[in-house]
Amino acid sequence: MADQILAASNKHPKPVDRVFQYGTAGFRMKATLLDSVVFRVGLVAALRSRKLGGQTIGVMITASHNPPEDNGVKLVDPMGEMLENAWEAYSTELANAKDEDVPKVYQSLEEKLKINPETPARVIYARDTRPSGPKLVQALVDALEAAGAEYTDYKLLTTPQLHYLTRCTNTEGTPQSYGDVSEKGYYEKLSEAFVRAMKGKKASGAVTVDCANGVGGPKLAELLKFLPKASAGGVDIKIINDDVLKAEVLNHECGADYVKTKQRAPPSSKAGNNDRCCSLDGDADRIIYYFNDPEHGFRLLDGDKIATLAASFIGDLAREARLINGLKIGVVQTAYANGASTKYVEKQLGLPVVCTPTGVKWLHHAATKFDVGVYFEANGHGTVVFSQQALKAFHTKEPESPAQAAALETLRALSDLINQTVGDALSDMLLVEIILAHKSWSPREWDLTYVDLPNRLVRVEVGDRNLFKTTDAERKLVEPQGIQDQIDTLVKKYKDGRSFARASGTEDAVRVYAEAATRSEADDLASKVSSIVK
Ligand code: NG1
Ligand code: ZN
Numbered sequence: 302m303a304d305q306i307l308a309a310s311n312k313h314p315k316p317v318d319r320v321f322q323y324g325t326a327g328f329r330m331k332a333t334l335l336d337s338v339v340f341r342v343g344l345v346a347a348l349r350s351r352k353l354g355g356q357t358i359g360v361m362i363t364a365s366h367n368p369p370e371d372n373g374v375k376l377v378d379p380m381g382e383m384l385e386n387a388w389e390a391y392s393t394e395l396a397n398a399k400d401e402d403v404p405k406v407y408q409s410l411e412e413k414l415k416i417n418p419e420t421p422a423r424v425i426y427a428r429d430t431r432p433s434g435p436k437l438v439q440a441l442v443d444a445l446e447a448a449g450a451e452y453t454d455y456k457l458l459t460t461p462q463l464h465y466l467t468r469c470t471n472t473e474g475t476p477q478s479y480g481d482v483s484e485k486g487y488y489e490k491l492s493e494a495f496v497r498a499m500k501g502k503k504a505s506g507a508v509t510v511d512c513a514n515g516v517g518g519p520k521l522a523e524l525l526k527f528l529p530k531a532s533a534g535g536v537d538i539k540i541i542n543d544d545v546l547k548a549e550v551l552n553h554e555c556g557a558d559y560v561k562t563k564q565r566a567p568p569s570s571k572a573g574n575n576d577r578c579c580s581l582d583g584d585a586d587r588i589i590y591y592f593n594d595p596e597h598g599f600r601l602l603d604g605d606k607i608a609t610l611a612a613s614f615i616g617d618l619a620r621e622a623r624l625i626n627g628l629k630i631g632v633v634q635t636a637y638a639n640g641a642s643t644k645y646v647e648k649q650l651g652l653p654v655v656c657t658p659t660g661v662k663w664l665h666h667a668a669t670k671f672d673v674g675v676y677f678e679a680n681g682h683g684t685v686v687f688s689q690q691a692l693k694a695f696h697t698k699e700p701e702s703p704a705q706a707a708a709l710e711t712l713r714a715l716s717d718l719i720n721q722t723v724g725d726a727l728s729d730m731l732l733v734e735i736i737l738a739h740k741s742w743s744p745r746e747w748d749l750t751y752v753d754l755p756n757r758l759v760r761v762e763v764g765d766r767n768l769f770k771t772t773d774a775e776r777k778l779v780e781p782q783g784i785q786d787q788i789d790t791l792v793k794k795y796k797d798g799r800s801f802a803r804a805s806g807t808e809d810a811v812r813v814y815a816e817a818a819t820r821s822e823a824d825d826l827a828s829k830v831s832s833i834v835k
Pocket of ligand 2: 365366582583584585586587
């Protein structure tokens with residue numbers, strides 16, 4: 302095995318003087334630098350599968366919302382979760398080994414983790430639409446063959462579809478089966494659940510979906526073949542920005558990240574006033590809604606607004622089904638959630654809010670502590686997870702009225718519709734459409750549930766971002782010493798002021814976030830905190 306690994310590794314040499322790190326989004330960088338990294342991630346996938354007794358591990362090749370020339374790779378654990386923390390460090394170790402040391406590091410991990418090399422290794426993988434994808438897949442395959450792993454190539458998929466398939470593969474034929482192990486199985490599961498949840502309700506108007514010219518475009522088009530037409534109880538879904546043949550247009554002036562950071566619709570949008578619009582990101586795990594208000598201009602309905610919408614709807618259903626006292630429902634956010642959304646959940650919805658560090662693995666983990674855990678990052682990445690106890694209650698509770706029976710049926714449908722493994726833009730979009738149809742709400746009514754505090758996010762280039770160490774879910778700096786005191790003193794001078802600084806996990810910079818009662822105060826606070834950090 303060592304010889305095979307060395308020979309294969311030599312075909313994928315590591316660029317000299319590069320240090321790689323498995324971050325919140327796996328490894329991500331210019332695609333030209335990624336060949337050796339993907340090869341070594343393939344080796345880690347084989348090790349991880351063997352360590353877990355031959356359960357299937359997923360590998361996704363994508364750089365999400367980043368430019369077309371970038372790419373990335375991340376690992377998916379057997380139940381569709383993000384890779385276990387400790388293994389991020391093993392991946393980093395192998396990614397940084399000298400070429401000639403790759404077999405040695407591989408073996409040392411095998412020994413340290415007591416992995417039996419005779420155990421089968423099973424891996425599935427997919428990629429987004431980037432032109433660099435096929436070549437990187439070859440590096441992955443070379444690693445899987447050298448490590449003696451069995452593998453299945455799912456070709457082009459959205460990231461959440463690969464998470465779905467990983468879970469389905471590992472639960473196939475068991476009582477926990479998550480669905481049919483195929484892309485078709487994914488569409489069938491979503492569309493069947495959608496039809497059940499929409500029973501007796503009617504969507505009003507159309508929704509325009511900007512697919513960021515990424516893999517979400519063709520996959521949404523495929524899903525539409527399974528969904529009912531608008532005339533038959535479905536939603537009129539119009540797809541735009543679905544060109545996956547011109548590499549350079551991916552995420553370019555469109556997509557969820559563009560809309561969220563620029564706070565405007567894609568220039569290509571032809572939407573009229575009050576038209577319901579949403580944008581996916583390049584691998585379709587994020588979604589943002591928005592519309593143009595004739596009086597107030599562009600209105601963003603971000604991850605916070607999706608979380609509050611979902612929490613309020615599911616909370617109401619649980620109340621109608623007489624389940625509310627037995628189930629713990631909560632919302633998980635990061636420090637980037639708008640303060641107004643946190644207040645709305647706690648005060649208006651009467652639900653607890655938990656704050657975690659950035660990165661969906663932290664949010665997901667915290668959400669599983671609730672029976673119904675709603676988690677979203679402000680940028681639109683999130684989902685709702687249901688505990689076994691919640692699922693059991695949805696299926697066994699005896700309804701005492703037609704209204705209770707209907708609420709239980711909607712809860713059961715939602716638990717099938719909502720991707721339990723990771724944030725999923727296609728599933729989240731159907732969820733929002735279902736809720737708006739149930740409430741007979743236009744985006745304007747949704748928007749009016751609470752008013753966001755004006756806020757500003759600034760990227761600050763610093764000498765060494767690793768000097769910035771935080772505590773309290775990244776809301777306070779402990780190092781460099783003294784900076785947090787200065788921020789605290791400053792924040793007190795602003796009405797509804799809140800600000801924090803943390804090192805980005807995906808870019809070489811520190812991010813400063815500030816919010817306050819007025820736009821000028823929020824801008825001023827952000828700029829002053831940035832000067833402190835610089
Ligand atoms: P960093 O670069 O650590 O701030 C960004 C996003 C996260 C998350 C990750 C992973 C912001 C402020 N941060 O993290 O929410 O999505 O990328 O993709 O949007
Ligand atoms: Zn993404």
